[in-house]
Amino acid sequence: MTTATVAVPKAAPKRETHSSQVKMSTRGVKVFYGDSQALYGIDLDIIENEVIAFIGPSGCGKSTFLRCLNRMNDTITGCRVEGDVTLDGNDIYAPSLDVVLLRAQVGIVFQKPNPFPKSIYENIAYGPRLHGLAKRRAELDEVVESSLQRAGLWGEVKDRLDQPGTSLSGGQQQRLCIARTIAVSPEVILMDEPCSALDPIATAKIEQLIDELSASYTIAMVTHNMxxxxRVAHKTAFFHMGDMVEVGDTDKIFTNPRDQRTHDYITGRFG
Ligand SMILES: Nc1ncnc2c1ncn2[C@@H]1O[C@H](COP(=O)(O)OP(=O)(O)OP(=O)(O)O)[C@@H](O)[C@H]1O
Ligand SMILES: [Mg+2]
Incomplete structure (x- = not known):
């Protein structure tokens, strides 16, 4: 394999991680939408407190795979998932599993910010109340403040908590959605192209936030932007036509990929 030479992104310094603990693991994950197969047996380990990026051409199955990690595919009619997915070694597809609780442990942030049609305060307070994490007003106030602090939004909204979440800018709304995810004490945060609807300044804020959050959470994100x-991922996994072609340190994937398909993608030869 020749080293890629065209417009290859250079991996930036990130928060150092020292864990090698597997947080989530998938083995032989296949996904079908009716008769059509979207994933062909994905084996991946996601390491605790790392940021892992999923890249690959449109339609290769990145979002489908991400949704397997917190059973969001259950909500799609006709979608079937085979194989094993574990969180801390426990099967997340076990029949006895509480899916609502799972989706608090493994939260998801989507491409388009989607605040609830409620106040900024209520956007954050809703989840902790639902999960019984905070009952009294003072406890809720504390969760709301600390979640907004962690999402880097507190300073901008602390004097307008009663205003609608939808009154915020796109970048602020996305940080609100991240704060909402954080509020229910997740362990893993999934993000599906979290910056693609944002301008470069809002994007830079979210990227910095992702780096900071990875100290406390494990993060898997889909991005089209290599x-x-x-800039943000410790590991990168390249997907192509329903397969995961390779995964490794981001540096290595971008400078010395093992597979020709990865090489062609990162050098802009297809996709
Ligand atoms: N709800 C659905 N119903 C039927 N087929 C679907 C559905 N969602 C995705 N697919 C199909 O599964 C395959 C993988 O799609 P997926 O959305 O996971 O790709 P992706 O890599 O996230 O693409 P993009 O980069 O465009 O977001 C595609 O062939 C797509 O058409
Ligand atoms: Mg997608």
């Missing part, structure tokens, strides 16, 4: 993967 520079973004290089």
């Amino acid at each position: 520079q973004q993967a290089a």
